[in-house]
Structure formats: C-alpha cells, structure tokens
Amino acid sequence: MQVSVRDNNVDQALRALKKKMQREGIFRELKLRGAYEKPSEKRARQKAEAIRRARKLARKRMQREG
Missing domain, CATH: 1.20.5 (Single alpha-helices involved in coiled-coils or other helix-helix interfaces)
Known part of the structure; x- marks a missing residue:
C-alpha cells in the first residue's frame, strides 16, 4: 500500500493511509489476529x-x- 506525500503534508498522507487501510479491512484483521x-x-x-x-x-x- 502506498500513499504519496504532497507539499510535505504528512498529516494529510497519514489520513489517506488510514482511510485506505480501513477500506481494505486491515484494522479488523489486526484485531482478530491479536488474540486467539x-x-x-x-x-x-x-x-x-x-x-x-x-x-x-x-x-x-x-x-x-x-
């Protein structure tokens, strides 16, 4: 997964990355794999x-x- 940083705006890039991860279901997957x-x-x-x-x-x- 890749997000480009424009005009040294890391906060905006981080928001975009989190949105992409949310859409892909990565956070849900991490939560499920966190415990047996x-x-x-x-x-x-x-x-x-x-x-x-x-x-x-x-x-x-x-x-x-x-």
Whole structure:
C-alpha cells in the first residue's frame, strides 16, 4: 500500500493511509489476529458476517428494483 506525500503534508498522507487501510479491512484483521479465537467463535463470527453480507446485498437489490 502506498500513499504519496504532497507539499510535505504528512498529516494529510497519514489520513489517506488510514482511510485506505480501513477500506481494505486491515484494522479488523489486526484485531482478530491479536488474540486467539476459538474455532466455535470463529464459525459464529463467519456465519454472522455472511448473514450481514446477504442482508446488505438483498437491501441493495430491493433498492435497485423498486
């Protein structure tokens, strides 16, 4: 991941980097890998994420269709 610094404005570049990392899901990944996750908790989390994605997709479809 790369961010260019323009006019020696490091703060702006840092904000852009954080935004990119947030979009890519790096912070979420770091949090998950920070501590051990039991297999049952992992399955439950993945199932909840799948349900959330499916609901979001259904909402978008309904909005497009009417």
